[in-house]
Amino acid sequence: MSALSQSRTTFQSSELSRASAEVFAAATDHPVEVTRRDGESLVLMSESADRARTALLELAVKLVAVSTNTDGTLVTRMIDRFPWMLALSTADQQTCANDILTAARASFATNQPHLAIAELTAWRETATAVAAGLGREPVEWLDETLVVELP
Template sequence: MSESSDQARVSLLELAAQLVAVSTSADGSLATRMSDRFPSWCETAMAIAAGLGRESVEWLGDTEAVDHL
């Protein structure tokens, strides 16, 4: 396993541990715990509440093949 793959795996496990800890804690509401632990989660929730998530999505068309070096 490469060093970057190993670091990605460690980061994913840390995120999973944080999600489990936040979701199983009994201190305050889930929204409060999530916003304390993950500040960008709160910003995303506020943007969606403000209606920014209601824009139609423009999906990209077919993908183009890219030669790998």
């Protein structure tokens, strides 16, 4: 399979039967359009791409709710939609809100759902770790530099 065929984004419906491996390989990498003579084109994509798009839409619904509400600060409106943020410090709540909004804007602008989903997941996991008490232990830093030989 050539690199050119992997980057194709449009296939004719007849190619599904003649060259299904090529169509499926392309759809694994990115959504592809399957054109039909007798009907509307279809889009074929991996299940993970579909889940990412769904998650991004769910995030968009929450962010629209946050942006249309005028009660309270951005952080309090974000906490209303993402209650796990309560586990974060006040400073981290502000940073979290800004980071999620920035990543969401980048995702919407570039059609790359993973940017916002990864940011949201990272902050939620951080809040979960903080709530579980992780990170309360003092960190013991080594004062001396250790030289490690190459394997």
